Amino acid sequence: MTDWELTRLGDVTSQIQDVVKVTPGEEYPLLGVKWYAEGPFVREVVTSESSKASRFYRVSAEQFIYNRLFAWKGSFGLVGADMEGFYVSNEFPLFECDRSRLLPEFLSLHFQQRSVWGEVERLSTGTTASRNRWKESQFANYRLPIPPTPDQRRIVDVMGAVDAQIGALDAEKRRASSLLKLVRNAFPEGTECALSSVVSRIQGGKSVQTSDEKPQSGEPAVLKLNAIQLGTFLASEAKRLDDLTGYTEAHRVAEGDLLITRASGSFGRVGYAAIARNVAPETYLPDLIWRIQTNPKVCSATFLAHLLCSPSVRSMITASARGTASMRKINKALLGSLRLSIPSLQEQSTYVQNCDAVASAVDALDIELAGLHAFRSALLAALLNQELEIPESYDALLEEVS
Structure with missing residues (x-):
């Protein structure tokens, strides 16, 4: 098993502050970051007329982002390519990783763990829970075990495959849910x-x-x-x-x-x-x-x-x-x-049978999704706690598949 080096984040990341002054007539799509490591989203679009801010910070794809105010709620993520050039306020610090030592995707996986959110909450400072900030200096001083980058890449790839399966299953559930709406709306006349x-x-x-x-x-x-x-x-x-x-x-x-x-x-x-x-x-x-x-x-x-x-x-x-x-x-x-x-009781019965059949499929997908999410959490913990190691042969396997 390879050695993982306990590393201070300030040694492998750099805070990025691409300052943009607010100009009258311009629109600024502002990002927020969802709780529970669900990542950034477009919170609102503001102008100089609708915001008192004099400046924002432009974001770039693959930057690590978090919400200082709700870091203890797991408000972490990576900026996606679709959000390139959007903006944040100073409550959402942005960081780039030294890729020779730390992959941003690996950093994001670390901060998807509930145990980590608890540690962040313990380290956060503020007079009340609503003002409980995890400041950039605390982020820089935070230490985490970092494996060599090839090991990081394997972990990221494996978790990406699980996430792809979750995404596919979630899309299937959404389709089934849409079908259920249609079937329910096709009620018989009476x-x-x-x-x-x-x-x-x-x-x-x-x-x-x-x-x-x-x-x-x-x-x-x-x-x-x-x-x-x-x-x-x-x-x-x-x-x-x-x-x-x-x-x-x-x-x-x-x-x-x-x-x-x-x-x-x-x-x-x-x-x-x-x-x-x-x-x-x-x-x-x-x-x-x-x-x-x-x-x-x-x-x-x-x-x-x-x-x-x-x-x-x-x-x-x-x-x-x-x-x-x-x-x-x-x-x-x-x-x-x-x-x-x-309608008549007979027509009601037929309608119920149709609805129940689709509803059962939706319920089954819900159960499967819940199980897959639980598996993901357990797998991530096992990989990041070094209880499970992905062998180097995995790389050769990937080359054969590609």
């Missing part, structure tokens, strides 16, 4: 009627103060709001419920319940609906989630769940939402007044 005419009851849960601790097996729990995704129920998204005062059997979530979010801090998430699956025995409704009970002689719960998730009905639901920018809500009267096309 008798148009108010939702209230096919619903026997809309029941709410209870507001409760509780910790965010996950329940142990068999412990009572209350659903979190994000347990209800668009057509998907996440049974694991629940909080331990220490006090059952005021809860009754009527508040218990049962397998097959149709649930809908009545409020959300995100405008697009209001009115998300899903069928409860794999529900733990002692799971209860919170006040921000309703249970909708349909008249089974007229409308099945699974049909209504898919219908409520269709783009056409989603637009009706979000248009009916009321409230502030921080909390949008729907009420029972508005929800009940929605006019929907309700």
Whole structure:
């Protein structure tokens, strides 16, 4: 196994400050850097009229970038070729690597580790968490083990292959999700009627103060709001419920319940609906989630769940939402007044079968993606902790393949 040299970043990187004075009439696309090592993105486009800044810093492809304010959140990445010539403020320092000793892609992989973010948080300085900066001097003094560049290249290549697989799988999931929207929107024609005419009851849960601790097996729990995704129920998204005062059997979530979010801090998430699956025995409704009970002689719960998730009905639901920018809500009267096309039970069954088939494919891709992400994290840790070594024969193999 080759030796990895513990190296100070200031010895193998150089901070780059390509200063550009702000000129009236010019536009400046500014980059931000996403949390959790998801890299830079175009945050906004400003002019001298919309920004008080007198100067920005021009970026170049393959520069290492981070957000001083949110480095502890994993706000690291590399500037892509598509962002060449864009700009940043002084909160986003830029660095070039001495490629004879450190590849920028390898540096980026190091800062994709959650354990590293924890160390950065420990080293960051500031009076409060919101002002907790990791300064350039601290970046320069940070030390990491660096292998010879051929080893770096092998690690980068292997992780790139995994990322390519993740990207391909993610693209497949997006295609399947787009198909699901189309299938859900192709609902059969039927008798148009108010939702209230096919619903026997809309029941709410209870507001409760509780910790965010996950329940142990068999412990009572209350659903979190994000347990209800668009057509998907996440049974694991629940909080331990220490006090059952005021809860009754009527508040218990049962397998097959149709649930809908009545409020959300995100405008697009209001009115998300899903069928409860794999529900733990002692799971209860919170006040921000309703249970909708349909008249089974007229409308099945699974049909209504898919219908409520269709783009056409989603637009009706979000248009009916009321409230502030921080909390949008729907009420029972508005929800009940929605006019929907309700076909025969046989046509509902066919529609549900079509939707379920595509939804199952999306769920399977989700599971596969989650597994691949977990594998990536484990592989990256093993490679960077020198628990796993890529042999030199890998280079010969690549030459044969190419």
